Structures are given as C-alpha cells and as structure tokens.
Amino acid sequence: MAATTELYQQSTYYKRLIKRSLRYLSSGYPVHFTGASGIGKTTLALHIARQRDRPVMLLNGNKDLSNQDLIGAFTGYKSNKVKDNFVRTVHKTEESVTESWTDGRLLEAIKNGYTLVYDEFTRSKPEANNIFLPILEERVLPLYGTKRKNSLVKVHPDFAVIFTSNPAEYAGVFQSQDALLDRMITLPLNQMEVESEIKAVVSKTGVSENEAEAIVDFVSKARELCSESYAPGLRASIMIAEMAKRYKVPIDGSNRDFWDLCFDIVWFPLQACSNKEDSKLISKLKMEFKKIKSGD
Template identity: 45%
Template sequence: MSTATNTGNRTKAFISLQSSVDFVVTSTTSQVMDRASAYLTAGFPVHLRGPAGTGKTTLALHIAAQFQRPVMLIVGDEQFTSSDLVGEQNGYRYRRVVDRYIHSVVKYEEDAVQQWVDNRLTTACREGFTLVYDEFTRSRPEANNVLLAVLEERLLVLPTSTGRNSYLKVHPEFRAIFTSNPQEYAGVHELPDALSDRLITIDLDYYDRETEVTITQSNSGLPLDEAARVVDLVREFRSSGEYDQAPTLRACIMIARVTALQGLLPSSGDPRFAQICLDILESKMDFSIKNRARRMNQRKMLLQLIEHHATRVMPEQTGL
C-alpha cells in the first residue's frame, strides 16, 4: 500500500507495509531475517548481496515491515544524482503585499523565494522511515556519497541556494536496507570502500531445495509434491551449467503458476506442460543463428530433464 501526503513544501510518498501472510518463512529465511533485524536494531545499515532470483527485494521489504514504520523504496539508477536522493530547489514562491493604509498612497512590495522540495532520502531521514535502496550499486558512487554522513554521523547534508550547506539530524527511527547483485556487470558500479565499510553485508545464495519447494508451492497453488517436480527440474538445469543466464526460483514459480492456472499437473506426457517449461527455460540461453546447433542440444537436454522429473506412473503401470 502506498501513501502520499503533503505538508507545507514537503511532499511525502511512502509504502505502508504489513508482514505478508504470503511470505514463506523457512529456517533459511528466518535465520537471515533474525540476523538483519538484530543489526538494524543496533543502528547499523544492512546490505543484502546476492545473484538475481534469490529474493533480495522481497526479503528486504519483509524485514522492513517488522519494524512497523513506513517504508521508503528507492531503486538504483545510472542517471541518479544526489538531488534525486536528497531534493533540490524547484520553482519559486511569490509574495505580493499591497499597503493602502494611507488612502492617497499605495505601496507595493513583491519578492520571490526559491522553494526547496525534499526527495525520498530526505523524507526518510526526517520522518524516521525505513529506507529500502534496491540495486543501489546501479547508481553512480558520487550520487551515493550523501549516504556516508547519514549512516555514520546521522546527519544529512542539504545544499542551499546560497551555496552553503545546512544539516538535518537523522530521525532515531531511521533504518536502511540495501540490496545489490555482485554478478551483474552491465550498468553496475563498484561499491566504494567508504560506503561498504559502513554496511553489514549478508551474502545470499540460491535457496536450498526445501525452501524453493515451499516458496514455489505457496506462490503457485500446486500441491507440494507437484511443486517439487518443477523445482527439481529447474535445479538440475541450473546445475548443468548449460545456459547463459542462470535459471532461478522465479523460473520455478513461473512454470508452477502457469501450470496450476491452466489446470495442469507437471507431466512429461502433456505437451502443454513441456511447452511451458521450454518457453521459460529456453529464454535462459543465448539466441543466435550461429548457436543453432548448441541450442538444439540444449533443447534436447531440457526435454530429457522434463521426461526425467515429470514422468507420471499410471495405475496400470504399477499393477493396481
């Protein structure tokens, strides 16, 4: 749920979160949540680092919801400048005073004052919101430099129209959670030591089988044993290394949810299920005419995986 309010010259837009009943808590996710919550409670920012598909953003938002404070979400962007985080002078406020106290004399007084408009980091620091800065290494380091004083001295430096700086004392309830993907290269900047040193980093990897099965079942509606077939198929494909982009938990959820919504079950004998798997998993391979032979071999391997993990034993085959 998003909320926006306007107070004076400051516009506030934030997310009001509650712990989702759909969030799957397993021993793995619970341990990460407990560690992150302990660090945040102690006043330290948390950095969730891991490859795509490991649930960093979902986990960050769920952790933020535990503190029962509004959440300010920022998504890193190459085009960001510090003003996109802090705010800037934007527009003017005009004032005109007409003095007719003496009826034979009319006195006019006019002035224009440049207005300051807060951006999301300033609002979060001022109001004590929980900041979730998703994929923050996509923003340039110079844009993120403003975070250094916020995280260490608990002061936000605000530029003014006179060229001087003013300071905002950070609210005691302000907390910050960052996420990043260290495996991506395009559009990602190296994390400066000065900022990294202020963060407590928790490295995330692909979940264990039990967690992936539970999450897939919860997000698709398939029975648990059927969700396990899908997860085992995707996990073996991931282990094979025969792809250009690693298949993640998202692929499991996509296959399982579409299968459930079409009233199907994972079955190698159903061409509709096989096609769902191929549409979702073949996209993880580079498409090129030069790679046609490789793609054909990869498709053959996928069909073998579907056959292996989704073969259904019929009653007559068991002698029943």
C-alpha cells in the same frame, strides 16, 4: 504478504537471517543483501523493513539518480503580494518572491526516521552513492550544492537502510566503492532450500504441493547445468507454475505444451550461463523434463 511471512517463519535459514538483520539495523548498522537475480532479495528486504514498525521507503537504483533526487531541489518560485489601502489616498504594495524547496526521498527518510530499502544500489553511479558515507559514519546528511542555509541535517535515530545488489558481473551495474561496502554488513543470499522453494511456489500460484515439487525439481536440475550465477531460480518456478495453472497445461513430462512453457522460461538464462553447446544443453534439458510427473 501473509504467505511470504509464513514462508519465512517456517524456514530455519530465513528465521536466523531475519533475526540477525534486525539486530544489526537496531544497532545502527546498514544491511546489504547480495545474490543472483530472482533469489528474493527485495522481498526479504521489504519484509524485514516492515518488522521495524517504522514507515518504509523503497528507492530503486539507476544510473540517472542524482543528488537532487536524493537530497531535494528548489523547484520554482512562490510569490506573495500585499496591497495596503488603509488610507484611501495612499496606495502601498509589497511583494516578495521566494524559491520553493522540495525534499528528496533520502532527505525525507532521514528526517522522519524511515526504514529505507535501497534496491539494486549498484545500478546507481558511485558518485551518487557517496552521499551515504557521512550518513552511515557521522550520522549526518550534508546539503552541499543546495543553497540551503543549513549545511547538514542530522539523521533521525530510527533511520535505517537496507541495500540490495546483484553480483558485479551483471549488466548495468557499477563497481561499488570499498569505503561504502566497508560501512555495511553484507549478507550473501543463498538459493532457497528445496522445501521452502516448493512452499513459495504453492503460496504464490495456488498449484498443489505435488505439482510445485515437480516444477521445482525440474528448475533445480536445470540450474545444475549452469556454470555461473545467472541461473534459473525461484522466479522461473513461479512463472512456470502460474502459467500452467492459468491455462490448464498438464504438469507432465510427456506434454508438448508444458515443454514449450518450461523451455521458453529457462532456456535464455541457461544459454547465458552454460558452457555447453546448444544441442547438448537441449538434450540434457529434455532428459530432465521427461522425468516430470506431478502425481496429480
């Protein structure tokens, strides 16, 4: 946590992004971070949410998410029985049965003024996300279909929401409705600067700065071989560094074990995003790999 905070504080790009995001949220506008997988959207969203000094709730998008999950539902019955035998010859019994209600996660966040991080919201079906339209526009949560006496709940003044999503071409995501996108401020996340990526690898894994620089340089070169957005990113650099440190694999372009490690981690995304033949892609990857020298 401290390492991530330090990284954001040292990066001009992230400092400006965080400052703008906090202003938008304080003004009542939801923020939407979009970008390639592994670029750090969720980490950034949670970091910004914590800066608001309000409880933070994480909600993960999925195709089975329903209004019951978001608003709540009646989950059973509660029985209350009273026996009156004050007069010995008279027996009186009263019994009442009521349905038990459990708040959904969205309702809980709205009532208590939480900062909601809705991670990968486009993995939920658009009809499930329609409930956010009145929340963001009229600041009310309608309780339709719940058999509640109240038809709506007013949104707490401190409630805020941060959305994250992957591009539409990713598997398992739905096209979001324009009406919802129109109500949020969308901020595309760019690939982290090389210096910041190196610091992130050092802070996450404990490898030396020279080792991190060698790994990040290799992953960056591999990324350049891609023609689409699904390319090796920061997550790939961290995985390589973590495994190399744990199993004492020399970070060197002449080491076969290190080649196997790098190839295993970057090959699948490279294969998915490149328009080159496998043999040519492997050849170019090996050329970049042989240049790796950590200097340690």
